[in-house]
Amino acid sequence: xxxxxxxxxxxxMNTTLSSLILRIRLDREGLFTKxxxxxxxxxxxxxxxMINQNESPFYAEEAFQCQRMHKxxxxxxxxxxxxxxxxxxxPSGHWLFGFASKKYHPLDDLNGIAWKLQGxxxxxxxxxxHAGVFALPVYVExxxxxxx
Numbered sequence: 001x002x003x004x005x006x007x008x009x010x011x012x013m014n015t016t017l018s019s020l021i022l023r024i025r026l027d028r029e030g031l032f033t034k035x036x037x038x039x040x041x042x043x044x045x046x047x048x049x050m051i052n053q054n055e056s057p058f059y060a061e062e063a064f065q066c067q068r069m070h071k072x073x074x075x076x077x078x079x080x081x082x083x084x085x086x087x088x089x090x091p092s093g094h095w096l097f098g099f100a101s102k103k104y105h106p107l108d109d110l111n112g113i114a115w116k117l118q119g120x121x122x123x124x125x126x127x128x129x130h131a132g133v134f135a136l137p138v139y140v141e142x143x144x145x146x147x148x
Contacts, residue, residue: 032068037076041102050100054082057140058092066096071147073100081106082144083133096140107134 040050054069055062066082073080077100087095099106112127136144 032065032072034072034075037072037100040100041076044102047103048101049104050077050098052098052100054096054098056090056092056095057143058094062091063143067143067147070098070144073098074148076100078102079105081134082136082140084136084140085133107131 037050044050050073052069052073055065057063057066070080070082079099079101081099083097083099083106085095085097086093110127110130112130115127
């Protein structure tokens with residue numbers, strides 16, 4: 001698997017070898033455009049996945065940015081879901097992330113039994129937790145449904 005971490009893609013990537021793109025928020029300029037997400041889409045293999053930070057839904061300005069990013073991603077990728085984590089060091093402690101793919105759905109394609117059969121021991125990840133992070137509070141669902 002080839003992983004690419006990007007904060008800004010100024011021009012189309014001339015490779016389609018990426019299996020995973022992690023979009024890390026370092027600077028807001030240029031990260032909300034259809035062009036940016038189109039470049040990410042084009043950089044991914046057919047079974048690739050893009051993960052991005054979606055800000056906090058708690059404060060008005062950041063909630064607007066969440067909507068804006070999600071709208072652009074929905075316009076670009078056939079499969080998009082938002083998930084959440086509680087990160088005490090981030091503003092409000094409630095943070096959203098985006099999952100986008102050409103092929104895989106983060107819940108429908110989750111095989112918890114296969115995961116457990118791998119025998120990987122972690123202190124955090126567990127298939128029930130994976131499913132749980134996609135269960136969003138009503139106020140977040142309402143925020144996102146306006147742009148889906």
